[in-house]
Amino acid sequence: MRELIRKLVETYGPSGVEEQIRAVIRAEVEPLAGELRVDPLGSLVVHKQGSPSAGSGQAGEGQCIVLDAHMDEIGVMVTYVDEKGFARFTRIGGVSPLTCAGARVAFADGTVGVIGVEEKREDASKTPKFEQLYIDVGATSRDDCPVHVGDAAVFVRPFVCMERAQGTRLIAKAMDDRIACAVLIETLRRLEHTPHDVYFVFSVQEETTLSGARTSTYGINPDLAIAVDVTGTGDKPECRPMAVELGKGPAVKVQDSGMIAHPRVRDLLVQRAKEADIPYQLEVLERGTTNAAAMQLVRAGVPSGCLSIPCRYIHTPSEMVDEGDVQNSVQLLLEVLRTA
Amino acid sequence: MILRELSEAVGVSGNEGDVRAVLLDAVREHVDDVRVDTMGNVLAFKHGTGRQRMRVMLAAHMDEVGLMVVGYDDDGFLRVRSVGGIDPRLLPGTLLQVGPEHTPGVIGVKPIHLLKKGEGEKVPKLEGLVVDIGAKSKDEARKLAPLGTYATFTTRFRELGPTVSGKAFDDRAGCAVLVELLRGERFRFDLHAAFTVQEEVGLRGARVAAYGIEPDCAFALEGTIADDIPKDKDVSPTTELGQGPAITVMDRSFIADRRLVNLLTSTAEELGIPYQIKQPGIGGTDAGAIHLAREGVPSVTVAVPCRYIHSPVALLRLDDFNNTVQLMRASLSRLTQRTLERGKD
Numbered sequence: 001m002r003e004l005i006r007k008l009v010e011t012y013g014p015s016g017v018e019e020q021i022r023a024v025i026r027a028e029v030e031p032l033a034g035e036l037r038v039d040p041l042g043s044l045v046v047h048k049q050g051s052p053s054a055g056s057g058q059a060g061e062g063q064c065i066v067l068d069a070h071m072d073e074i075g076v077m078v079t080y081v082d083e084k085g086f087a088r089f090t091r092i093g094g095v096s097p098l099t100c101a102g103a104r105v106a107f108a109d110g111t112v113g114v115i116g117v118e119e120k121r122e123d124a125s126k127t128p129k130f131e132q133l134y135i136d137v138g139a140t141s142r143d144d145c146p147v148h149v150g151d152a153a154v155f156v157r158p159f160v161c162m163e164r165a166q167g168t169r170l171i172a173k174a175m176d177d178r179i180a181c182a183v184l185i186e187t188l189r190r191l192e193h194t195p196h197d198v199y200f201v202f203s204v205q206e207e208t209t210l211s212g213a214r215t216s217t218y219g220i221n222p223d224l225a226i227a228v229d230v231t232g233t234g235d236k237p238e239c240r241p242m243a244v245e246l247g248k249g250p251a252v253k254v255q256d257s258g259m260i261a262h263p264r265v266r267d268l269l270v271q272r273a274k275e276a277d278i279p280y281q282l283e284v285l286e287r288g289t290t291n292a293a294a295m296q297l298v299r300a301g302v303p304s305g306c307l308s309i310p311c312r313y314i315h316t317p318s319e320m321v322d323e324g325d326v327q328n329s330v331q332l333l334l335e336v337l338r339t340a
Numbered sequence: 341m342i343l344r345e346l347s348e349a350v351g352v353s354g355n356e357g358d359v360r361a362v363l364l365d366a367v368r369e370h371v372d373d374v375r376v377d378t379m380g381n382v383l384a385f386k387h388g389t390g391r392q393r394m395r396v397m398l399a400a401h402m403d404e405v406g407l408m409v410v411g412y413d414d415d416g417f418l419r420v421r422s423v424g425g426i427d428p429r430l431l432p433g434t435l436l437q438v439g440p441e442h443t444p445g446v447i448g449v450k451p452i453h454l455l456k457k458g459e460g461e462k463v464p465k466l467e468g469l470v471v472d473i474g475a476k477s478k479d480e481a482r483k484l485a486p487l488g489t490y491a492t493f494t495t496r497f498r499e500l501g502p503t504v505s506g507k508a509f510d511d512r513a514g515c516a517v518l519v520e521l522l523r524g525e526r527f528r529f530d531l532h533a534a535f536t537v538q539e540e541v542g543l544r545g546a547r548v549a550a551y552g553i554e555p556d557c558a559f560a561l562e563g564t565i566a567d568d569i570p571k572d573k574d575v576s577p578t579t580e581l582g583q584g585p586a587i588t589v590m591d592r593s594f595i596a597d598r599r600l601v602n603l604l605t606s607t608a609e610e611l612g613i614p615y616q617i618k619q620p621g622i623g624g625t626d627a628g629a630i631h632l633a634r635e636g637v638p639s640v641t642v643a644v645p646c647r648y649i650h651s652p653v654a655l656l657r658l659d660d661f662n663n664t665v666q667l668m669r670a671s672l673s674r675l676t677q678r679t680l681e682r683g684k685d
Contacts, residue, residue, distance in 0.1 A: 016595030038682050040556075041597075041636035077590055077620045080576030088575060090621030092590070131575070149576075149617040150589035150601075205595055209628075215636030 001326070002170075004028065005182045006159040009172035012108055014075030014092045014152040015208045018042055020108070021071045025181060025202050032188050033200075039219055043212040044071070044202040048188065050195050061340050062195035066225040066302075067187070067333065068213045068291050069180035070206030073173070074315055075154040076105055078135070078147050085139030087113065087147055090130060093207025094288075098127050099316045105135060105153035111146050112156065113137040155317040167247045168323040175319035177206065179309055179326060180228035187333045194337045206291050213291035217298045224265060224303050226336075227292035228329065230321070231256075231285050231308035240286070246310050247322040249279030250329040253306035258289025259296055265305030272335040278328050283308050307332065342366055343516040343661070344497040347506035350437065352406030352490045353423050353541045356380055359402040363515065363535050370523045371533070381549045382535040390528030394677055397532045397555035397637070398521065398668075399546055399626045400514030400562070401539030404507070405650050406492035407436070407471070409485050416475035417448060418485055421466065424540030428466045430651045438473055438491040443484055445473040445491060493652040502658055503581075509654040511539065513563030513644040513661065520665045527672050529556075539626050543593065546626035550633035557600060557638045557680060559668070560627040563656065564588075564618060564643035576619040579645035581657050584614030585664040588641035590621060593628020597638035603679055604642065607671040613663050618643065638680060642668060 013021030022044050030036060035047040050062040074093035081087050100115045107113070113135040117128050135153070139145035147153075160171040170179075184200050191198075199220050203212030206229075217225055231251050234242030244251050252269040253261045273280040285308075296304035309329055312320040345366075351359035360382055367384050368374055374384040382402070388394065405424030412418060418438070422428075432449035448470040452460070471491065475481035485491075497506035506512075518533055532553045536545035550558065564586055568577040579586040587604050588596050608615040618641075627639040644664045647655045 016590060017598065039635055040638055041631065042682075043636075079619045079621060082574040084574075092595075150620055208590075208595060209593070209632075211594070211632055211636070214632060215634070219635035 001182060001186055002161060004185060005170060005179065008178035008181050009159050009174045012106060012154055013071055013073055014154050015072040015205045016092070017108060017152050018072050018204045022202070025071060025185065028185050029188060029200070039216050041212050041215050042204040043216040045216055045220070046188065046200040048191065048194065048198045048200070050197045051193060052195065062197060063223040064197045064220070065337070066199045066201055066217055066220055066222040066295065067184055068201045068203055068225065068227045068295065069184045069229070070177045070204070070212065070291060071181055071202045072204055072207055073154055073176065073178070074207050075152050076135070077152045078149050080149060081142050081145045081147070083142055085141045085145040087135040087137065087145065089133070089135055092152060094315050096315065097130055097133060100133050101128070103317055104156040106156045107147055107151055107153045111137055113147070113153065157317045169320055170323055171318050171320045173317045173319065175311055175321050176230045176314050179230060179321050183228055183309070183326060183329045183333065186330045187337070190330065190334060191337055195340045196337060198337055203291060210291055210294035214294035214298060217295045217302060221299060222302055225292065225295040226265060227290045227295065227304070227306045229290040229306060229308060230311035230314055230319070231283050232288070232314055233310045233312055236312060242285070244281050244283050244310050246312060246320070247324055248281050248310070250325055250332055251281045251283035251308040251310055253283045253285070253292070253308055256285035256289045257287055258293030259304070261292070261305040262296065262303035265303050268336060269305060269307060269332065273332050276331065276335045278332050278335070280332065341516070342519050343504065343512060344506070346512035346515050347497045347508055350442070350492050351402050351404055351508070352492050353403040353538045355490045356402040356537050360535070363402065363519070366519050367522045367533070377549065377552060379545050379548050380537040381545045383549060383553070384522060384533040386522065386526060386531040388529040388531065389526050392677055394529035395532060395553065395555045396529045396672070396675065397534060397550060397553050397558040397630065398518055399534045399536055399549065399558060399560045399630060400518045401511045401536045401545065401626055402515060403537055403540050404492065404510070405540050406490055409487060409489040409491065412478045412481045413470060414478050416477050416481040417470035417472055418445070418481055420469065420471050420491065423490070425650055427650065428469065429463050431466070431469055432464055434652055435494045436471060436491045437494050438471065438485050439489040443473055445471045448472045495653045503655055504658060505653050505655045507653060509563040509646040509656055510649040511563050513646060513656060514561035517561045517644065517661070517664050517668065521668055524669060529675065536626055543624070543626055543629035547629040547633070550630040550637060554634060555637055557597070558627065558630045560625045560630065560639065560641040561668070562625050562641055562643035563646040563649060563654070565623060565649055566645035566647045569647070578619040578622055579616055579643070581645050581647060582659060583616045583645070584608070584660060585667050586616050586618040586643045586645050588618045588625070588643070591623050591625065591641070592621065593624030594631045594639060596627070596640040599679055600638060600640035603675060604640065604667060604671050607674055608667055611670055613667045613670070615667060
């Protein structure tokens with residue numbers, strides 16, 4: 001799975017410009033999928049038809065289930081190119097200026113830029129504002145600047161795999177939410193039989209407006225939806241208290257600031273984890289939300305929940321997950337899908 | 341021009357009746373069907389000439405920002421709150437028209453003679469302002485302007501050479517562009533025009549209009565921020581007057597569909613129509629609601645740059661207006677289902 005994860009996290013795909021990452025995912029899932037389509041906003045929808053379980057011979061015992069992982073990542077967008085060829089920018093999704101200074105960003109065509117900070121600030125000890133940052137792509141004037149207003153870039157960091165006796169940690173940009181894309185692809189690969197009609201949705205524009213999952217779910221009209229996404233942890237020095245730790249298993253969401261998980265979905269995940277002896281944790285996230293918040297409000301309402309992969313340093317260029325948690329997430333999803 | 345009539349019509353969010361009447365008269369003869377939906381949106385329909393059934397939504401909002409009466413002082417002054425985003429710095433001393441009878445009003449202000457030291461530098465809060473309609477008592481004020489009465493600016497439309505000024509160019513400029521498009525030749529696709537309500541208070545009209553229309557793609561037409569007044573730092577003017585229609589790539593409400601952005605920019609470049617990309621990340625438009633309708637609607641926003649929007653008077657270049665109409669017409673003429681086809685990426 002590591003090579004798959006490397007490929008996914010290192011691909012360019014800020015919200016709204018998901019063509020490249022969609023092509024990478026499409027190449028992975030095409031041989032595995034029954035039916036595959038790209039819906040109006042650009043989400044990739046892969047359908048795995050349910051089949052009656054051996055022995056029962058009865059069709060229609062399963063449910064229509066959406067598994068969602070968003071393929072877009074946070075990034076920045078050029079808002080202005082000044083006379084000297086420096087690009088001012090705004091954020092795409094929840095980027096903090098704190099992680100910007102000195103960071104490198106890459107545009108769709110591979111152009112790389114460095115983020116600089118204005119030196120003449122009133123209080124240099126304070127975190128700069130976005131208006132005080134700029135991207136330097138090595139241009140000397142507006143005319144020779146290779147990037148233009150509206151061009152989007154993502155942070156650049158290589159994928160790192162740290163093998164330790166106590167567990168393997170994976171570090172990269174865009175673990176949010178490519179790690180869940182990897183979990184979905186791996187689940188699809190290993191899912192031989194399911195009584196359910198399962199739609200694997202690789203959705204667009206989560207980081208900005210939760211748009212892709214909302215519209216895809218409308219099109220599919222499922223009985224149940226599960227967003228697979230990263231969540232924060234409470235196991236770092238002087239961090240906000242949170243009862244989720246890296247390496248203690250996938251987290252079953254109870255609630256976050258945008259939604260309360262449907263009890264049926266929450267209990268289903270917990271029950272399957274217990275039955276299969278898969279480690280899991282319960283999660284209450286005080287700040288942030290996922291596509292499940294949008295999916296549960298589609299049409300007449302969709303019972304929705306969230307399977308979270310614990311992740312440190314979310315929305316920085318170095319997001320860290322535990323490989324065991326990732327593998328257990330796949331295992332848990334397989335358990336959910338295999339039985340009625 | 342229709343922009344004059346639209347600009348001078350009164351239509352604060354939730355009270356778009358006068359603008360609706362102007363628009364119904366303006367488009368009725370040029371469309372195959374026109375109706376008003378439950379929210380008050382004007383929905384006009386024009387058959388396409390092509391064999392393929394493709395539904396394209398063009399939206400412009402009818403409502404403008406304004407004020408609403410929420411209370412009274414014993415002396416007969418009105419207390420107001422804003423409907424949509426208004427900068428209170430612009431209000432003291434402003435003329436208003438209040439209610440359906442266009443009752444004249446003035447936002448009360450202390451004469452400069454009486455200002456205490458430092459008082460002149462303070463920015464007033466909307467909660468502290470009063471509207472004076474000449475009433476002598478609370479009862480009289482209540483009778484002239486019952487609770488919930490709307491008020492707006494009284495600015496007349498004026499021509500200043502290549503430029504025009506007036507109130508409510510956000511979004512009567514977009515409405516006027518849409519009227520011009522409806523008055524022209526048919527397109528290949530079925531055109532669904534929506535003049536929407538309540539954009540300024542949460543993109544509400546567009547949301548139901550898009551659900552009803554169920555379009556294959558959508559264009560929101562706007563009058564947008566031009567911040568090209570002198571600055572002491574080399575930073576973005578958001579948009580500039582005279583540089584042509586402003587195309588949105590991303591704002592606070594949505595990310596534009598790149599295929600539609602490319603259709604617009606390539607059309608502009610081939611035909612030599614000036615255009616600009618609006619500073620990303622600023623503002624929000626009806627496209628924010630439209631792109632979420634049903635299974636999703638690829639959308640983009642095209643706007644006439646306007647200085648001083650959401651104030652008593654805005655200013656736009658007729659060149660920009662005409663180029664917006666021209667760019668939209670040319671781009672729509674090239675729009676087919678193939679524009680929205682996705683290759684294998």
